[in-house]
Amino acid sequence: MKKISRRSFMAAAAVSVAALALTACGGSASSAASSVASSAASSEAASSAAAAELTTVEAGKLTMATNAAFPPYEMTTDAGEFEGIDVDTAKAIAEKLGLELQIDDMDFDAALLSVQQGKADIVMAGVTVTDERKAVMDFSDSYATGIQSIIVPNDSDIASPDDLAGKTIGTQRGTTGYIYCSDDFGDENVVAYDDGLTAVQALNNGQVDAVVIDNAPAQEFVAANPGLKVLDTSYAEEDYAIGMAKGSALEDAVNKALEELKADGTLQAIVDKYINAN
Known part of the structure; x- marks a missing residue:
């Protein structure tokens, strides 16, 4: 049996702070807006550059293997779309990496094998970290209990x-x-x-x-x-984490994205969306 405590979360709003600093120093509203636009464009360019450096199963995409019968972590809506804590978290990670999320739904065992065989970049399906699994795949930092x-x-x-x-x-x-x-x-x-x-x-x-x-x-x-x-x-x-192939070059990038999502409150907001604390 494994036990973890939920990590703390901090708020961050870098673009808003930058804009406020410019206007407080006497910059005009238009120059502040231009600066924000420039900053956003720079961030987008940085994301694109970072994505180009990442090696994934399919270029420009982050392929996630899952078993979409595990509410509220992953499930299928009446419209046939995927939703849940893992799905929203994977989307947020993909956005951080400048990639498009591709979701492949399959049996749980097959999802675990998918990353081991190089058919998917990550597996998120309420996957628990165990010694047996660590022997055949790598894991991100924990993101849920x-x-x-x-x-x-x-x-x-x-x-x-x-x-x-x-x-x-x-x-x-x-x-x-x-x-x-x-x-x-x-x-x-x-x-x-x-x-x-x-x-x-x-x-x-x-x-x-x-x-x-x-x-x-x-x-x-x-x-x-x-x-x-x-x-x-x-x-x-037990701990939930994101499974990846042994030696995956994505591990550092995924962990960095997770750290940012925890720090700015995004991850907690996703959990709160699907799980009522009461």
Whole structure:
């Protein structure tokens, strides 16, 4: 089990500060506006130059592998578009790097393999940093905390993680929930499904006794399925980070972008957009 604390956030507004400084020193409104425009153009040029120096799977694009069945981190809207914490964060990173975001949706296992095989630049799908994964891919700095939670029927006799012993547990294939449960309770007691929704459907149908999955999607699934609840006691806490190929030249650039998004409050705003602190 891993535990991290959420990083602090600071506000920044460099362009506005620059414009204010010019007018305070006696510059005219038009000269201040010209300076801001010039600064914006310079920033755009710098982004373009930085993007040209980055080697990606497809020139000019940041290709993200994901499994868009993991709300609120990644999901598909009724219009068939992608949204969620990971999606918005990836868009913000791509913008910082002067690249266009390309999202490839696939099974979770396939998403992890995609970066290892050079088919995607990054994988973001609520990916937890583990020693096993660090052996085959590199990771960015952490950008979120993941909590493994337990979903059970309202009338279940399961009240804590210890009560999972001897029960049939549903998980999403390839996730840390699957790994932890297999280690703790034996492979024979764990059923792996392609996504969390299918695991929850199996729970509703009485095919499993509980589902172990990250807390944010657990809350979403329970809200959509009356008769189910999330236990108050969490199963594990862990780090979420962006996965990349071993030795990826993007790691420093991605970490720099993440640092800036944390510092200017963008990352926290994205999280707040999808997760109500209350």
